Amino acid sequence: MRSIRICVLGAGAVGKSSITVRFVHGSFYENYDPTIEDSFTKLAEIDGKTHRLQITDTAGVEQMMTLRESVIRESHAFLLVFALDNPSTFNDLLPIVEDIKRIKDTDGIRRIPVLLCGNKVDLGFERVFPSNFQPSGVFKGVKYLETSAKLKIGIEEAFLDLAKIYMDQRRVRRERHKQLHRHDKRDKCVLM
Numbered sequence: 278m279r280s281i282r283i284c285v286l287g288a289g290a291v292g293k294s295s296i297t298v299r300f301v302h303g304s305f306y307e308n309y310d311p312t313i314e315d316s317f318t319k320l321a322e323i324d325g326k327t328h329r330l331q332i333t334d335t336a337g338v339e340q341m342m343t344l345r346e347s348v349i350r351e352s353h354a355f356l357l358v359f360a361l362d363n364p365s366t367f368n369d370l371l372p373i374v375e376d377i378k379r380i381k382d383t384d385g386i387r388r389i390p391v392l393l394c395g396n397k398v399d400l401g402f403e404r405v406f407p408s409n410f411q412p413s414g415v416f417k418g419v420k421y422l423e424t425s426a427k428l429k430i431g432i433e434e435a436f437l438d439l440a441k442i443y444m445d446q447r448r449v450r451r452e453r454h455k456q457l458h459r460h461d462k463r464d465k466c467v468l469m
């Protein structure tokens with residue numbers, strides 16, 4: 278069974294723990310309890326095969342920067358969360374994206390399995406993003422979902438789509454690698 282290591286990142290109080298706990302345990306809590314770092318495991322079926330999702334729920338507060346560095350390095354895929362009632366939480370994702378790009382050594386975030394999550398979609402009047410919001414800029418081409426941990430909207434989809442994005446990117450990478458390897462073999466001359 279393959280393990281897919283997913284990391285949940287975003288500013289404080291956007292709902293990272295709530296989304297994770299809703300997905301793993303099916304429950305939701307109104308009270309706010311800031312996270313240091315928590316790990317969860319859940320089996321999930323992707324393309325007809327069972328995989329183990331190992332989810333790390335991170336801290337939103339900046340003091341945990343060193344923890345964030347190592348968890349990004351060890352993760353395969355990233356769920357980036359902001360809150361639809363708080364515009365600054367969207368901007369807070371930009372340095373996180375830069376960290377992921379630096380640590381994973383890529384100049385394009387689309388080459389990394391990432392899913393952007395606008396959480397608290399249940400908050401109708403408090404919402405500050407337009408109803409047809411589509412992220413652009415660094416998030417252009419990145420899959421975007423609106424979720425509610427409270428009302429259980431889009432939660433399964435967020436984790437399963439992200440795991441599928443990881444598996445698809447992995448398959449493409451492996452096929453490309455195989456092709457290159459085949460060419461390598463063909464180009465080699467035999468020294469007698």
Ligand SMILES: Nc1nc2c(ncn2[C@@H]2O[C@H](COP(=O)(O)OP(=O)(O)OP(=O)(O)O)[C@@H](O)[C@H]2O)c(=O)[nH]1
Nearest residue numbers: 289290291292293294295307311312337425426427
């Ligand atoms: N209305 C609403 N409230 C939510 C939702 N998700 C989380 N909350 C509330 O938002 C607050 C913060 O949620 P957490 O899940 O603890 O946020 P977090 O991102 O893990 O915060 P840190 O661990 O400090 O980084 C809590 O009071 C939750 O009940 C949601 O979808 N809708």
Ligand SMILES: [Mg+2]
Nearest residue numbers: 293294311312
């Ligand atoms: Mg938390």
